[in-house]
Amino acid sequence: MEPTLGAPHKVGIVRIATWNVNSIRSRIDRVEAWLQRSDVDVVAIQETKAKDSQFPFDRLQALGYEVAHHGLNHWNGVAIVSRVGLTDVVPSFADAPGWGDPEVVEARALTATCGGVKVTSVYVPNGRQLEDPHMAYKLSWLAALRSEAERSAAAGETAAIMGDWNIAPQDEDVWSMEYYLDKSHVSEPERAAFRAVLDAGFVDVVRPHVEPGAFTYWDYTQLAFAKRRGMRIDFILGTQPFADRVLGAAIDREERKGKGASDHAPVVVELAD
DNA sequence: ATGGTTGCATGGCAA
Numbered sequence: 001m002e003p004t005l006g007a008p009h010k011v012g013i014v015r016i017a018t019w020n021v022n023s024i025r026s027r028i029d030r031v032e033a034w035l036q037r038s039d040v041d042v043v044a045i046q047e048t049k050a051k052d053s054q055f056p057f058d059r060l061q062a063l064g065y066e067v068a069h070h071g072l073n074h075w076n077g078v079a080i081v082s083r084v085g086l087t088d089v090v091p092s093f094a095d096a097p098g099w100g101d102p103e104v105v106e107a108r109a110l111t112a113t114c115g116g117v118k119v120t121s122v123y124v125p126n127g128r129q130l131e132d133p134h135m136a137y138k139l140s141w142l143a144a145l146r147s148e149a150e151r152s153a154a155a156g157e158t159a160a161i162m163g164d165w166n167i168a169p170q171d172e173d174v175w176s177m178e179y180y181l182d183k184s185h186v187s188e189p190e191r192a193a194f195r196a197v198l199d200a201g202f203v204d205v206v207r208p209h210v211e212p213g214a215f216t217y218w219d220y221t222q223l224a225f226a227k228r229r230g231m232r233i234d235f236i237l238g239t240q241p242f243a244d245r246v247l248g249a250a251i252d253r254e255e256r257k258g259k260g261a262s263d264h265a266p267v268v269v270e271l272a273d
Numbered sequence: 274a275t276g277g278t279t280g281c282a283t284g285g286c287a288a
Contacts, residue, residue: 023279073282219278222277223277
């Protein structure tokens with residue numbers, strides 16, 4: 001038998017992923033290594049924490065990927081990496097609310113078409129605390145995203161909205177509901193905002209393929225990863241035409257291990273050709 | 274132990 005690096009691909013997307021890398025510049029070696037061993041066709045990346053001029057396009061292009069990035073400063077920043085085509089790139093989305101004074105629309109969403117799938121990489125605002133103004137911003141941002149989602153689903157698009165949602169939609173998506181009581185990420189308004197995207201015609205395509213209590217994020221502090229104190233807040237939501245092609249999904253918690261890991265693990269979905 | 278960890282404007286924030 002000849003040694004192989006994964007099965008040869010047919011035309012179109014076979015493997016698609018989302019990953020909050022928590023700084024592309026500090027993580028580029030890890031990202032490069034992960035792309036090589038995970039054999040993914042498309043990755044939606046969040047929290048690049050870089051301006052376009054700082055993004056290491058060449059490192060990913062050298063691996064055979066096209067790259068689109070939307071980054072305005074050292075906060076937020078989203079990217080899409082694809083080796084099955086990358087067209088119709090659109091930063092942000094219609095009616096996305098801004099933040100600050102003067103109000104600025106942050107770099108939290110990016111859409112492109114890759115291998116026939118309309119991919120949106122999202123970094124949903126962190127609400128911080130329930131009464132913090134950031135929470136109202138988060139909810140209005142999600143309401144605007146829902147409108148986009150509804151339009152996309154109604155148009156019958158094969159589309160996926162994937163990224164760091166900063167919401168744990170079910171009690172099983174956090175290590176302890178007691179711990180998160182009265183904290184952000186699990187509140188009813190946040191969960192309602194997440195459900196509204198599902199009601200608009202999107203499906204959590206990963207849920208059926210991972211165990212209850214599977215997490216995608218573990219805080220850096222308090223030995224949270226070792227103690228398995230995490231949250232599932234990174235999601236791949238797809239329209240029905242996308243969901244119909246899903247064969248399986250996994251959370252790559254191996255990537256959370258060791259020195260230099262992001263605090264989020266990649267989430268990967270396998271698609272039928 | 275009011276602690277602990279990362280990353281960025283390397284200096285207080287944000288997560």
